Amino acid sequence: MQFKTPYVAKIVYPSLVWDMPSNENKIYLTFDDGPHPDITFSVVKLLEKYNAKATFFCVGENVQKYPDTFEFVKNQGHSVGNHSFNHLNGWKTDNDDYYLNIEKADEIISSKLFRPPYGRISPGQIKHLKNDYKIIMWSALSYDFDARVSKEECLNFSIKNSRPGSIIVFHDSEKSKEKMFYSCEGFLDYFSQKGVEFASLNENLFFKDVK
Numbered sequence: 001m002q003f004k005t006p007y008v009a010k011i012v013y014p015s016l017v018w019d020m021p022s023n024e025n026k027i028y029l030t031f032d033d034g035p036h037p038d039i040t041f042s043v044v045k046l047l048e049k050y051n052a053k054a055t056f057f058c059v060g061e062n063v064q065k066y067p068d069t070f071e072f073v074k075n076q077g078h079s080v081g082n083h084s085f086n087h088l089n090g091w092k093t094d095n096d097d098y099y100l101n102i103e104k105a106d107e108i109i110s111s112k113l114f115r116p117p118y119g120r121i122s123p124g125q126i127k128h129l130k131n132d133y134k135i136i137m138w139s140a141l142s143y144d145f146d147a148r149v150s151k152e153e154c155l156n157f158s159i160k161n162s163r164p165g166s167i168i169v170f171h172d173s174e175k176s177k178e179k180m181f182y183s184c185e186g187f188l189d190y191f192s193q194k195g196v197e198f199a200s201l202n203e204n205l206f207f208k209d210v211k
């Protein structure tokens with residue numbers, strides 16, 4: 001579960017990224033919790049159909065299991081980000097363990113973009129991590145992870161809550177796949193027809209000198 005787009009948190013945590021500039025007519029699709037050999041592969045194929053680029057926040061242990069899928073995502077021109085090695089909840093994890101887990105993921109993901117699993121990260125953890133990573137949150141959730149929400153509702157939420165500059169979250173996971181594919185394709189369809197471009201979050205947008 002992830003908490004709803006926290007309006008107050010945007011004001012309290014200005015160092016986190018919640019959305020991108022709205023003047024470029026771009027929407028930023030993000031996919032969390034992969035890579036998965038079938039699901040992620042099909043997501044990349046779907047994106048290709050719409051000439052869309054996206055950002056995949058990967059879980060380190062999944063990258064370790066499916067290195068070829070991870071390479072495939074990058075080779076297709078998408079960005080990747082760190083989503084910790086074991087999908088840890090920052091609120092329930094000792095700080096040192098949390099940082100080590102992110103570092104371990106960095107060894108195989110090698111990205112300066114980090115998204116905290118469940119959106120749960122403490123102010124102290126933000127302070128510690130923000131020098132090394134750009135912490136990417138979101139403007140809109142698709143709710144593809146939520147068992148109470150139908151796929152049609154996922155699509156409606158996604159469209160209703162997105163506009164140019166939005167960062168939207170989908171999940172390339174077993175649990176979410178049915179709703180994700182339905183709502184993501186509808187989303188791509190809807191905004192393509194409006195002439196919106198789908199762009200990836202590139203490290204260069206946030207860091208001048210990327211290793």
Ligand SMILES: [Zn+2]
Nearest residue numbers: 032033117118
């Ligand atoms: Zn996640």
